[in-house]
Amino acid sequence: MVSPIDVAKRLVLGRPFRSDRLGETLLPKRLALPIFASDPLSSVAYATQEILLILTLGGLTYLHFTPLVAGGVVVLLAVVALSYRQVVQAYPSGGGSYEVVAENLGALPGLVVAAALLVDYVMTVAVSVSAGVDNIISAIPELNPYRVAVNLAFIVFLTAMNLRGVRESGRAFAIPTYGFILGIFALIAVGLGQTLLGHTPVAESAHYEIHAEQVGLSTAGLAFLLLRAFSSGCTALTGAEAISNGVPAFRKPKARNAARTMTAMGVIAIAMFAGVTALAMITKTRVVENACDLIGFSGDCHTDAQKTVIAQISAAVFGGHSVAFYYLMVTTALILILAANTAYNGFPLLNSILAQRRYMPRQLHTRGDRLAFSNGIILLAVVAGTLIYAFHGSTTRLIQLYILGVFTSFTLCQTGMVRHWNRELLRAEGGAERLRVHRARLINAFGACFTGVVLVVVMITKFTHGAYLVVIAIPVLVALMWSIHRHYSSVRTELAIDPGEIETLPGRVHALVLVSGWHKATQQAVRFARATRPDTLTAVTVNVDDDDTRALARDWDKYHVGIPLKVIESPYREITRPVLEEIKRQRKSRPRDVVSVFIPEYVVGRWWENLLHNQSSLRLKARLLFEPQVMVTSVPWQLYSSHFRDPMRFEHSPGEIRRGITGPGDAA
């Protein structure tokens, strides 16, 4: 624990949790809601804005279609929330959409969903963080030039938080989420109250004219514009399935608690989205894709940012410098930043499930130091950070990549659920039970159709705006997972033991000890080799320098080593190749026997000491692994300096001492 990397890791990660404390990290509903529902709830902060952005492409004229579009989104939200209530109850293991699809539709559709979900998790992080930063910049416009840096800083922060473990995150995230819900409801209540009392709040952008990009639309053109706006509004649904992937983190009864949390989430999300959209209409808030299309925009439309819809409404209702305005901005930013946390919970869990089924590298399956799946968390952070960097932290541009994957998994998941209920129906007995299954199937069938239609709409309207990247990414991910699986399967087949096979024990064991000089490390290697009582035992040296070899031979006699020393000539002054040839020769004459190669190694403590030692033995070891019927034994000799490095020597965890476990620092 003395290396600076370890110290840094400890500072960032805190002390590791013990596995037997895993039970303690299970979440009560009041903590599960903020952790898993922060994503769908937070999308209220940008869903309305995305609808307005599209509608204003046609100028102010089409803004009165806003309620229509928003109404569609609300219905969809209700359908999806209801559908996923069924999923969490039917599949409480946390596989979520992936498990539903893999089990009901087959492995390949399962992988498509898995790929879509992996993309979504990444996009959740990227979009939520960038939208959060949008709101911070709405409150503090001076930060606009540092947009990307602020985004990346938040990703680093979130990553560190999550590497510390789920429970600690829950506490940190409950307050801002509830604070945000409270703030939005207060905003809606006060805003609607003002309107009813005749003091209609007015947004700062209410008097802006808009330079329309699309004018004189045909009916078909208008329909397309409305569908595009609807697609954008569907961003309100993103993250709705997070709860279904997180069921195992709930307290018991897991499924029921998760379903209730899902219902609560749906109701709150619909109320907030409807309220905010209504206020945006009332306050006449204007936002456009390109600030230069705003006639009357104060500031340089090329460098200054527009304020977010939430910020404009909040300023109109509460006043632009009121405490309430800043409170709402802070909680909005916080819930958005923390919404990304949903993905930090779901992404490593999904990877771990995929790794267990051998669609992902096995090391994503093992948990890290901190009960969270560190490898997956770091992967997620890197990809999301790269996307934010590539798209300069633009929420609108990132959202184009977001919605497609979401609806891919929605549609496949609902379709899978219909199959599930079909099977259940065969098993169901009694009228009440059959009625329940029938109703459930109806809900999921409706959900499948609805989300399927939306998927087509999203694909058509968003393809050229960035969604094509997702259309490329999903098949690539599927192919990757498929080939990883094929690799593991072929290895498994190759390694499988034929029960009928007669076990042939190896013949004799021929031990070789590689020596370069006669000293304690060599002496120990010879001793250890002798202790394994091989059938033959030979010391082997490669003659690179005649003087050195002669000195070795002298010592060999002087100290009565007692085993033969074989000198291998090295025509190329190499080490690896002559030793290898010698071993190959031995093996050829006795193919059933085993060659056991003992290599004395120095263990040093400082990195630069490794530059001065063991170079040739490392190369030789790597090469010997390619020889069948050869085993390679490292006989380490710990030089004094190695005591400075031992990475676990001083590592203690509190639980360890309490449970009476001997820490590794006590031995040696």
Add this chain to the structure above:
Amino acid sequence: MVSPIDVAKRLVLGRPFRSDRLGETLLPKRLALPIFASDPLSSVAYATQEILLILTLGGLTYLHFTPLVAGGVVVLLAVVALSYRQVVQAYPSGGGSYEVVAENLGALPGLVVAAALLVDYVMTVAVSVSAGVDNIISAIPELNPYRVAVNLAFIVFLTAMNLRGVRESGRAFAIPTYGFILGIFALIAVGLGQTLLGHTPVAESAHYEIHAEQVGLSTAGLAFLLLRAFSSGCTALTGAEAISNGVPAFRKPKARNAARTMTAMGVIAIAMFAGVTALAMITKTRVVENACDLIGFSGDCHTDAQKTVIAQISAAVFGGHSVAFYYLMVTTALILILAANTAYNGFPLLNSILAQRRYMPRQLHTRGDRLAFSNGIILLAVVAGTLIYAFHGSTTRLIQLYILGVFTSFTLCQTGMVRHWNRELLRAEGGAERLRVHRARLINAFGACFTGVVLVVVMITKFTHGAYLVVIAIPVLVALMWSIHRHYSSVRTELAIDPGEIETLPGRVHALVLVSGWHKATQQAVRFARATRPDTLTAVTVNVDDDDTRALARDWDKYHVGIPLKVIESPYREITRPVLEEIKRQRKSRPRDVVSVFIPEYVVGRWWENLLHNQSSLRLKARLLFEPQVMVTSVPWQLYSSHFRDPMRFEHSPGEIRRGITGPGDAA
């Protein structure tokens, strides 16, 4: 031999030499002269120029001091050549100055010389290549914008040549060196002939006026300017000791052949330097540090390069577009580029000597594929290339870093030789012998004084012009070598066997086989472990996933493995730590016994397959090396894909087959 790196290596390096052909690579004098003397001879190409550059700082006035300054250099050259004749005879082993000083003055002065020589070798490469490129640009001015790139290309070329081995270099270098000598003597003969016949050749720059940077010098100022010019002229001496470092590469009688080559080199160098300087005076060649100080310079003085002195003289004597002019430019450029080869011969040899004495990492001692010392060659090329890049390929700026190191080693070497002769004098018998030693001592004493004075002059006049970098580099190198030596010594002490010590054989051997599942790789590991007949044999698995562990336990019974399976709980879902704790526990109860850990490993062929396997076993192996009384045995299982990788499988050398050696490709 299928990896692209290997193919590239083979294309660059050619087939490896066999060690028993080392004798064939010894050099006859006619090849040794061009190889080792190309450095001192080639410095004729720039030494005169460097004198003129300094003198013209004071305008045209001081140019008539040129013969004085050049005369000093000639005397010095004679003294140094005579001195080194003695060195090659007294120390024919190739250690050169380093050996002389280390043996006569002690280890620390020896290291100072070694450091100075290492710096010099690097500077030889950098200066010679950049000066060669200067002459190429004098002939083809269009290349000026690509100066640095051309420099680096030549370094890459030289490095590749040298990695192929000494002999092939010798052939390639003999022709240009003799061509250069012939060309310069022809130039001198024709030029002096023309002058005597009254057709005095006139340089293109003869009519240029010079904007003097230093005007109205005091006597002290003049003296300093002359000393500075002399210091610069001393660059003619660089490389004079190359022969003394290369004696072992000569044919027998090595010492006498080397001494004769040294004499020939001295005579030729003096004649050429004197001739070129005379012609520079006759043709009124002007060169200045900053081309903008030349009044009348045709072209843009900021971007265009001045022609070198050799180019100007040659154009004046032969005509600027004559075949003879281009011939001389080509041979000058070639000998300069190839002079760098002297360093390619000396640098790895010195490193190898230092490595043998444990002042450098041991791997610099082992020879590479090609009888040359590849590691040292590559190191040299990288450092020289970096310097050229940093100084934009400016010969004049690089030369400032060159001379100091040269005279440090000259002075110390001559001082060492005086000591040597003092000792010889005590042993010498007979008048003739004593007279010979007395005369030798006199020569070296004179050389030591002379070069010592020059060292002081160089230090004073060049310090601020870049030599301070060398003043920093030498102590750093000395400290580095000293600490490497101290490290090796302390390791040697730590490892030394006390002859009085009673050999305690290890107690019992406890074998542990790490298993994660029951398959062929595990089965083989258990078989091999059993074949070593340990006192106890246990299979150990870490419970990371309950299902997997249960499946393993089932297989264990089903296949009647017959050794106990111990399940270690892993509270942190780690692999390394629980295994380590288990081993520590075992060792604690039986400290004299040895624990032998068998790790089944998959050997895969493609790099990405490694990402999917062996991650935890690698970490565990690295960590186990820190445990005393533990040996770690890798039991490799070669998966089918491993056959695609085996780096030596298809590697054959021609000599191998002829000598009936079984190539590694034949087994398996």
